[in-house]
Amino acid sequence: MQYMLQFYSTPEEFAAREDPEGHKAFRASFVPYMKALQDAGIIVVGAGLQKPGTATSLRINRGGGHHVQDGPFADTKEQLAGFFIIDVPDMDTALKWAARYPGGPGGGVEVRPALTQADLEVLHKQLADA
């Protein structure tokens, strides 16, 4: 099963990564975490993201057309900082890896299963029957 680990960071964490000491500390814990995932052979894809301020969001208007604005889509304190899609047997295992995420307090990880081909087929069948 594929699961997406979405890492959320606080503004303080994003800010800390900007200064040399903070960046070093971040790398000292995050790089080994990434390597451990790699060595376990479970990473499908993943990326770290630039700070939320670099985002541009495109919102679809009800009446048609788009509204484009600077900044992340959701206006929350904690923002997406990076993600991995991992291939592990079950949610328990995915959560175990989430528990190893070396983020600071206030941040955290959202773990969500990906839709599988089987899920899509079930969905397709339900729609066809309806």
Place this chain on the structure above:
Amino acid sequence: MNANAHEAVERAARESYGKLLAFLSARSRDIAAAEDALADAFGAALSDWPRAGIPANPDAWLLTAARRRLIDAARRRQVRQAAAPTLLTVAEEAEARFAEPAGLGDERLKLLFICAHPEIDAAVRTPLMLQTVLRLDAGRIASVFCVSPAAMARRLSRAKGRIREAGIPFEVPEQRELGTRLEAVLEAIYAAYGSGWDHVAGGDLGHGGLAAEAIYLGRLVAALLPDEPEARGLLALMLHCEARRPARRSAKAAYVPLAEQDVTLWSAPLAREGEDELAAAAKLGRIGRFQLEAAIQSVHHRRAETGATDWEAAALLYEGLVRIAPTVGALVGRAAAVAEARGAQTGVDLLDELPPEPVTSYQPYWAVRAHLLARLDRHQEAAHAFDRAIGLSEDPAMRAFLIGRAEAADAA
């Protein structure tokens, strides 16, 4: 008055919940229904006791209230006709029991044996004990075990359904199977403690959050089965680990490995109780896994008196342990102890012998390995092992400690 009544309800919840639940479900075999009935009874106590006063026998009051709910619920659901008479028997028996001086008795042991029954999935045994005997809510249990709360609730309810439907009897197993059945109970309790804290220099804290609950259960089993050496061995083991808790973190909340702990911070009363339990277990003349593990902790404890650790004694005990219980934790612990007693290289050799699969993502393995390789000046390999141990750490204090060690090794 009001505050007193609330306090009385809370005290009853703390002290009697498991007993009441065990009593009710031992007869109906329906743990879920007994839980609902007891929740209602405690709710009724909260509204009733402040008005009417605290009853002379709070447990009897709660049991009567819960029993009434059980009968009502059974009638409402129109369950099998046989259920109602059973429930009435429960009620009568309960009344009769309270007339006796011993009161409710203690059926929690039976409940523990049910929770760790071979028919019940090993992964849900500990959560089931915590919920039924100690009334921990599924959400908290889920967080401690790092499982989705919805999945945890589902598993608990499935296990209760299994107990009801498979007709698993509420009883203490007979002598001939007591040993194996008890082992399952003890393992489940130990899992609540967070296994293997001090096994190794870099042992992960695990979910130490339920240590008090685990010790409570350990005391309960040891008290109810005083002639079972392994029950007392497990209690001794947990008490020794617990005795060192105050020394495990510095004033700045940094992780302090066993070898560097200030022995004056260790709790003497807990350690003494651990020693007493272990001695009592040894007198019973049947060695087992938990007694060996407790004996290893006892060796560490002796440093408080002698100022040094007898690593050769620890290594020998580990060798005995891996012969009867070759868990990854014990194998890694043995390598660490042997390394201290007979040199880092011997320890690394033992680690090299372990099959790769179970250790790939086992944090203590990499922590011990890193530590030993650094001592052997095999810097590149040590750096790799440190990385792995850091990447697999769940506890921030442990992670920070290992990052510090890795940097020191790198600079050397």
